[in-house]
Amino acid sequence: MSELLKMGRAVLDAQPFSVYMHAELAALEPGRAELMLDLGTNFLQQNGFAHGGVIGYLADNSLTFAGGSVLGPNVLTESYSLTYLSPGVGDRLVARAEVVHHSRRRAVCRCDVFSVEEGDESLCATALGSIIAVDS
Amino acid sequence: MSELLKMGRAVLDAQPFSVYMHAELAALEPGRAELMLDLGTNFLQQNGFAHGGVIGYLADNSLTFAGGSVLGPNVLTESYSLTYLSPGVGDRLVARAEVVHHSRRRAVCRCDVFSVEEGDESLCATALGSIIAVDS
Amino acid sequence: MSELLKMGRAVLDAQPFSVYMHAELAALEPGRAELMLDLGTNFLQQNGFAHGGVIGYLADNSLTFAGGSVLGPNVLTESYSLTYLSPGVGDRLVARAEVVHHSRRRAVCRCDVFSVEEGDESLCATALGSIIAVDS
Amino acid sequence: MSELLKMGRAVLDAQPFSVYMHAELAALEPGRAELMLDLGTNFLQQNGFAHGGVIGYLADNSLTFAGGSVLGPNVLTESYSLTYLSPGVGDRLVARAEVVHHSRRRAVCRCDVFSVEEGDESLCATALGSIIAVDS
Numbered sequence: 192m193s194e195l196l197k198m199g200r201a202v203l204d205a206q207p208f209s210v211y212m213h214a215e216l217a218a219l220e221p222g223r224a225e226l227m228l229d230l231g232t233n234f235l236q237q238n239g240f241a242h243g244g245v246i247g248y249l250a251d252n253s254l255t256f257a258g259g260s261v262l263g264p265n266v267l268t269e270s271y272s273l274t275y276l277s278p279g280v281g282d283r284l285v286a287r288a289e290v291v292h293h294s295r296r297r298a299v300c301r302c303d304v305f306s307v308e309e310g311d312e313s314l315c316a317t318a319l320g321s322i323i324a325v326d327s
Numbered sequence: 328m329s330e331l332l333k334m335g336r337a338v339l340d341a342q343p344f345s346v347y348m349h350a351e352l353a354a355l356e357p358g359r360a361e362l363m364l365d366l367g368t369n370f371l372q373q374n375g376f377a378h379g380g381v382i383g384y385l386a387d388n389s390l391t392f393a394g395g396s397v398l399g400p401n402v403l404t405e406s407y408s409l410t411y412l413s414p415g416v417g418d419r420l421v422a423r424a425e426v427v428h429h430s431r432r433r434a435v436c437r438c439d440v441f442s443v444e445e446g447d448e449s450l451c452a453t454a455l456g457s458i459i460a461v462d463s
Numbered sequence: 464m465s466e467l468l469k470m471g472r473a474v475l476d477a478q479p480f481s482v483y484m485h486a487e488l489a490a491l492e493p494g495r496a497e498l499m500l501d502l503g504t505n506f507l508q509q510n511g512f513a514h515g516g517v518i519g520y521l522a523d524n525s526l527t528f529a530g531g532s533v534l535g536p537n538v539l540t541e542s543y544s545l546t547y548l549s550p551g552v553g554d555r556l557v558a559r560a561e562v563v564h565h566s567r568r569r570a571v572c573r574c575d576v577f578s579v580e581e582g583d584e585s586l587c588a589t590a591l592g593s594i595i596a597v598d599s
Numbered sequence: 600m601s602e603l604l605k606m607g608r609a610v611l612d613a614q615p616f617s618v619y620m621h622a623e624l625a626a627l628e629p630g631r632a633e634l635m636l637d638l639g640t641n642f643l644q645q646n647g648f649a650h651g652g653v654i655g656y657l658a659d660n661s662l663t664f665a666g667g668s669v670l671g672p673n674v675l676t677e678s679y680s681l682t683y684l685s686p687g688v689g690d691r692l693v694a695r696a697e698v699v700h701h702s703r704r705r706a707v708c709r710c711d712v713f714s715v716e717e718g719d720e721s722l723c724a725t726a727l728g729s730i731i732a733v734d735s
Binding site for chain 3: 408410412413427428435437439450453454455457
């Protein structure tokens with residue numbers, strides 16, 4: 192496991208809400224992050240689909256990790272725009288974020304969130320966000 | 328309690344994720360919704376502030392309820408943009424959403440999320456989103 | 464005329480594109496800006512409504528002026544989200560922007576764009592954006 | 600020239616504002632559009648860079664054309680989020696938009712805007728937007 196991924200997982204484990212969401216950092220490389228979680232019963236809305244708040248959590252946090260992969264560990268999401276594309280159904284959700292452009296203090300990242308059902312992925316949301324470095 | 332608020336609370340209670348988030352619909356009137364939750368330990372990030380995912384959940388869901396208050400119960404959030412303004416600290420978070428404009432099938436809503444500490448409110452995020460009616 | 468409005472008008476006049484758009488800064492106060500233009504034939508799309516690009520220009524620039532009213536003259540729009548609400552028809556467009564929250568270096572502003580027909584205003588778009596101070 | 604591109608250019612030519620902006624539809628294929636313009640003096644801001652309103656026009660309109668390439672000619676941009684990345688300098692601006700996901704009535708598209716200086720491209724903005732089909 193790379194040092195970057197190890198550090199990323201330590202940050203995720205230090206976020207009580209990410210522990211509460213059972214999120215897992217599957218990959219972290221310079222400019223790229225992949226965050227996932229199992230779509231347990233707690234994460235659904237009234238029609239049995241993934242709740243938007245779960246998708247939003249994954250999108251936001253994967254954007255932050257992608258930004259942090261180029262800006263360093265002290266970052267936060269400043270803003271993001273998210274569009275839902277199709278209902279999130281299946282066993283798990285995977286968010287894949289990448290840096291589009293960055294300066295020393297700010298990274299603009301995009302992210303796609305997929306639902307996975309028996310190995311088949313389906314795009315359920317896409318997002319665009321700005322991550323900024325903060326003084327430690 | 329109004330019929331609208333009663334119906335809104337029934338919808339919220341039917342969302343397993345909202346139950347998992349211990350969210351409470353404090354108000355629901357035509358064109359306006361207020362959603363809140365206690366800022367328990369599970370909802371924090373690594374620095375002790377409210378996790379962005381919690382703020383995003385509240386923003387998204389309060390926008391949906393505001394939209395649903397004018398479009399009817401079968402609605403979903405199509406997209407939203409969220410900007411974080413200051414760290415969420417204190418005892419609870421309150422999201423207040425209102426309809427800016429709506430047609431028969433779509434409501435554009437804005438929302439402010441406040442953190443509350445010993446009764447003092449502090450604006451911690453603002454959002455703009457589109458809610459659409461779906462066929463039941 | 465206030466010093467702030469005088470300075471704002473000088474900035475607008477120094478933007479060749481704003482001159483090309485015949486834009487007029489109607490008001491500029493701390494935390495608030497109003498930008499307008501006459502809806503001439505050049506500003507329409509194929510169905511005779513205001514072109515989205517004209518509405519977007521007004522929204523973006525009014526957000527920048529609102530941000531500049533609290534951050535100082537050296538600012539730029541970092542990002543914005545814009546939602547169209549109804550066709551822009553009539554004699555002119557007016558964008559009214561206000562600061563929602565600001566720190567020393569960044570202002571988050573919202574803005575509504577109205578079309579005006581024989582004195583009657585109609586909301587045609589709404590936007591949310593982030594303005595940042597840049598070193599002069 | 601493909602029928603689709605021919606039709607797209609006819610739509611662009613029918614938009615008085617696009618004529619005023621001297622915009623040119625360089626490419627239009629199912630799911631993809633490329634819109635450009637020469638960065639003449641009229642299109643600058645006070646520091647000699649491309650005015651944000653010009654970049655926003657290109658982003659918005661290229662998103663609409665990309666959406667129209669899969670939804671048909673009667674479309675409009677419902678909303679978009681735009682982030683500026685670096686100053687637009689050089690001879691021209693090029694916006695490249697693509698469809699991320701679409702249903703029968705709605706296409707979600709992203710777009711990158713580049714400034715071109717002596718043949719070298721530089722990314723100056725990125726956007727994400729929703730395009731909807733309207734009844735003709």
